[in-house]
Amino acid sequence: MNPTDFQALMVAPEQPLHEALRRLDGTGRGLLLVVDPEGRLLRTVTDGDLRRARLQGLPDSVPVSQLPGHPPHVVYEDATAAAVLALMDQHQIDHIPVLDATQRPVDLVFRRELTQRIWLSSPHLGEEETAFVEEAFRTNWIAPLGPHVDAFEREVAAEVGVGHAAALSSGTAAIHLGLQLLGVQPGDTVFCSSLTFVGSCNPILYCGARPVFIDSEPATWNMSPAALERAFAWAQAQGRLPRCVIIVNLYGQSADMDALLPICEHYGVPVLEDAAESLGARYKGRASGSFGHLAVYSFNGNKIITTSGGGMLVANDPTLVARARHLSTQAREPARHYEHTEVGYNYRMSNVLAGIGRGQLRVLQQRVIQRRAVFERYRDALADLPAVRWMPEPEGHHATRWLTCFTLVGPRASQRCNALMRSMERHQIEARPVWKPMHLQPLFAAAPYFEHALGHDVSRQLFETGICLPSGSNLSPEQQDRVIAHLRLVLEKDEVNRALV
Ligand SMILES: Cc1ncc(COP(=O)(O)O)c(C=O)c1O
Numbered sequence: 001m002n003p004t005d006f007q008a009l010m011v012a013p014e015q016p017l018h019e020a021l022r023r024l025d026g027t028g029r030g031l032l033l034v035v036d037p038e039g040r041l042l043r044t045v046t047d048g049d050l051r052r053a054r055l056q057g058l059p060d061s062v063p064v065s066q067l068p069g070h071p072p073h074v075v076y077e078d079a080t081a082a083a084v085l086a087l088m089d090q091h092q093i094d095h096i097p098v099l100d101a102t103q104r105p106v107d108l109v110f111r112r113e114l115t116q117r118i119w120l121s122s123p124h125l126g127e128e129e130t131a132f133v134e135e136a137f138r139t140n141w142i143a144p145l146g147p148h149v150d151a152f153e154r155e156v157a158a159e160v161g162v163g164h165a166a167a168l169s170s171g172t173a174a175i176h177l178g179l180q181l182l183g184v185q186p187g188d189t190v191f192c193s194s195l196t197f198v199g200s201c202n203p204i205l206y207c208g209a210r211p212v213f214i215d216s217e218p219a220t221w222n223m224s225p226a227a228l229e230r231a232f233a234w235a236q237a238q239g240r241l242p243r244c245v246i247i248v249n250l251y252g253q254s255a256d257m258d259a260l261l262p263i264c265e266h267y268g269v270p271v272l273e274d275a276a277e278s279l280g281a282r283y284k285g286r287a288s289g290s291f292g293h294l295a296v297y298s299f300n301g302n303k304i305i306t307t308s309g310g311g312m313l314v315a316n317d318p319t320l321v322a323r324a325r326h327l328s329t330q331a332r333e334p335a336r337h338y339e340h341t342e343v344g345y346n347y348r349m350s351n352v353l354a355g356i357g358r359g360q361l362r363v364l365q366q367r368v369i370q371r372r373a374v375f376e377r378y379r380d381a382l383a384d385l386p387a388v389r390w391m392p393e394p395e396g397h398h399a400t401r402w403l404t405c406f407t408l409v410g411p412r413a414s415q416r417c418n419a420l421m422r423s424m425e426r427h428q429i430e431a432r433p434v435w436k437p438m439h440l441q442p443l444f445a446a447a448p449y450f451e452h453a454l455g456h457d458v459s460r461q462l463f464e465t466g467i468c469l470p471s472g473s474n475l476s477p478e479q480q481d482r483v484i485a486h487l488r489l490v491l492e493k494d495e496v497n498r499a500l501v
Contacts, residue, residue, distance in 0.1 A: 001029075001108060002485040003492045009033045009108070013042055013065035020064045021050050031095050033105050034064055040103040044072040074099050077106065077419070081426050084109050098426070107489060109426060117428040118483060121302040121403060124367065124474040129359030136355045144329070146351030152358050153312070159361060160279070160287035162295070162314040164321035167349035167357070168328055171276040171298025171311035175246070176203035177324045177347060178272045178294045178313055182244040184209050189240060191231055193223045193248035193255075193274075194437040194449060195459035199298070200248050200274045201438055212242065213439040215452040216459045219394050221405075221434075222255035223247050224452040225263060231450040232267050241267055247292065248274040250435070251391060251468070252304065252371065252402030254283035257291045272296065276311070280304055280368040282398040289314060299353075304367050304402050304473070305360035307353040368400045370473035374480065375401035378469060381484045387497035391466075403468040405434060410496030413465035420490050421467060429483055434466030 011020055011032050024032055024047060032045045045064050053067050074097050075084055084096055088111050098107035136148055149167050157165040168174045184190060186208030192201045194213035204211045214231055217224035228245070235241050245264050247255050254275075264271050273292030275281075281288035289295035297303075299310035313324050326332075331344025349357075375390075382388055391405040408416050417433065424431045437459035439449035452458040470483055491497050 001489060003489050005029075005485075006108065006489055010035050010039075010105070011045070011064060012037075014063045016061045016063060017050065017053055017058060017067070018060035020045060024050060029095070029108075031108070032064070033097055033108075035105065038104075041072060041074065041097060041099055041105050043069055044097065045069070072097065075109075076101070078422065079426060081109075081114055081428050084426060085111070085114050088114075098423075106493070107423060107426070113427050113482070115428075116479075118430060118470045118475070118479045119472060120430040120432055120468060120470050121472045122474065123301050123306045123308070124363075124472060125356075126359050126363035126366075128362055129356045132355030132358050133352055136352045141351040144346075144348035144350050146354070148351045148354035148358055149349055152349075152354040152361070155358060155361050156297070156312050157314060159364065160289050160295075160314060162287075162290050163316040164318050165312050165314045166321050166324040166328065167354055168311045168313060168324075168347045169349055170199075170309055170347075171274075171296055171300065172199040172203060173328070173345065173347040174296040174298075174311035174313040174324075175200065175272065175274060176206050177327055177345070178296055179203050179207050179209070179244065180327060181294060181315075181320050181323055182270050182272060184243045188243040189235065190244055190246060191228070191235075191242045191269075192246040192438070193250075194439045195221065195250060195435050195462060196248040196274065196438065197276070197435055198438065198441070198443070199276065200246055201444070204246075209243065211438070211444060211447045213437070213444065213447055213449045214245075215437075215450060215457060216462060217256070217452055218458055219392055220253060220256050220397070221250055221391055221458075221462060222253065223260055224458065225256065225259035227450040227452050228260060228263050231448075232263060232269075234448075234450070236267070242269055244270045244272050244293075246272045246274050248276075249278035249281065249288045251405055252278050252281050252400035253391070253393065253397055254278060254281055254288040254291075254399075256394070257283055258396075261291060270294075276300075277303065277402050278400065280364050280400040281402075284396045293317070294320060299357055299360070304371065304400055305357070305364050307349065307357040307360065310349050310353050310357060367473045371401045371404075371471060372399075374471050374473070374475055375404040377477075377480055378404050378484065382487060382491075384501075385488075385491050385497055386500035387491060387494055401471065404471045405466055405468045407434075407462060407465040408467070408494075408496070409465070410500070412496075416494060416496065417465055417467055420487075423490055424483075424486060427482070427486055429486060430470060432468045434462045434468060436463050 271292040273295035275289030276298035278288040299307040328347035333339035
């Protein structure tokens with residue numbers, strides 16, 4: 001509910017019955033909040049209360065505070081959606097006011113919201129997936145190989161302008177194989193962006209190697225060239241250059257490759273581009289994922305296109321991709337009997353899922369347009385809230401806005417973000433903090449970390465002050481309006497925002 005509609009629900013205790021009825025009709029919410037002069041909730045008045053008062057023959061002039069009724073059912077700001085729903089069920093009511101610690105109403109939760117969850121990023125099928133999957137069934141290609149796998153590889157490679165592709169069971173599997181292809185051995189070090197999902201760097205541990213984490217830069221939220229320079233200088237001084245650098249392209253936006261790649265080239269260290277979140281994005285006219293020696297995409301269920309689960313490894317070097325296919329099918333040597341000379345994996349994508357992927361790939365460009373439109377709608381609708389800073393998209397970048405993300409500026413941003421996400425959760429709106437950086441994860445507590453500038457930990461700041469909003473290409477305008485209205489309700493009251501206006 002937006003702040004104006006919410007304010008319209010407040011009435012004074014002396015408001016006469018007939019005026020309250022008119023107000024109730026005007027708001028169309030079936031509920032008024034009777035508040036004292038300090039704004040504290042005294043009671044609620046529902047359609048039913050007013051109708052019963054009429055039936056009992058109470059005069060139109062009777063003040064609402066004197067209507068028969070019971071103390072209101074309320075929750076406080078820390079209440080979860082489940083607790084609110086339980087209270088609704090217990091008392092058979094459809095709306096519950098939320099009070100702050102001073103007993104003032106700050107929000108109102110409706111039952112219908114609680115049954116219509118808004119997801120962060122849910123799968124969005126096109127029209128051709130079913131036909132491809134049916135074809136796989138009809139032709140009995142229900143295997144981790146088949147014509148859809150081959151075609152999906154060719155089509156992804158063509159889409160991103162890279163020579164070759166290997167379809168795999170997940171993005172994480174693709175990174176694991178990518179590290180092996182680049183020769184990562186036990187005891188090696190691998191540089192990796194710190195601000196990412198753990199799938200980027202768990203494979204470093206699978207290889208028995210040690211991660212070194214690199215901070216983000218404020219301009220792209222991706223790997224900081226300054227931090228990368230310092231990490232390389234440190235590694236060289238130790239006589240231990242990393243075996244490779246994993247550069248992550250977050251939230252549908254490429255890292256600043258023109259600044260990062262020459263540094264890696266200078267030290268002769270190859271780049272594995274983790275483009276799991278950035279299929280469809282472009283940087284200086286080229287596809288995200290076309291810059292590294294190898295790159296990886298994910299088709300996990302929340303990605304811009306999905307195969308329900310899957311990944312793709314791409315490279316211009318055909319021998320690398322052929323080797324990825326070999327390793328992903330248990331490293332079987334070409335012999336009639338099963339012959340093995342090295343460790344392999346069961347990492348191949350199935351022909352059925354590749355069929356879904358082919359259908360999805362046909363709508364990729366449409367999905368980019370839709371996700372960008374979702375972002376633009378948020379940005380325009382909330383343009384007058386100065387505490388909100390959107391993830392930047394620098395010149396030369398064309399992001400997909402896979403997720404719309406923003407940070408809150410000002411003091412206590414972390415607490416304010418948490419309060420905002422808690423209140424969204426209470427309304428069944430899924431929002432997430434920006435990734436918790438890997439250097440802050442207990443799993444990687446011992447790993448070295450290089451900040452953007454000394455004393456300036458950008459990724460930590462983004463984590464503490466950043467929020468990802470529901471961003472799916474299938475988010476309806478009505479759902480987005482619900483998110484926008486709720487953000488307004490909370491942020492217009494945010495003290496820092498008010499001070500900045
Ligand atoms: C940046 C990043 N890297 C790697 C992965 C791993 O991909 P998957 O889930 O397909 O294993 C993901 C997402 O899931 C991701 O967001």
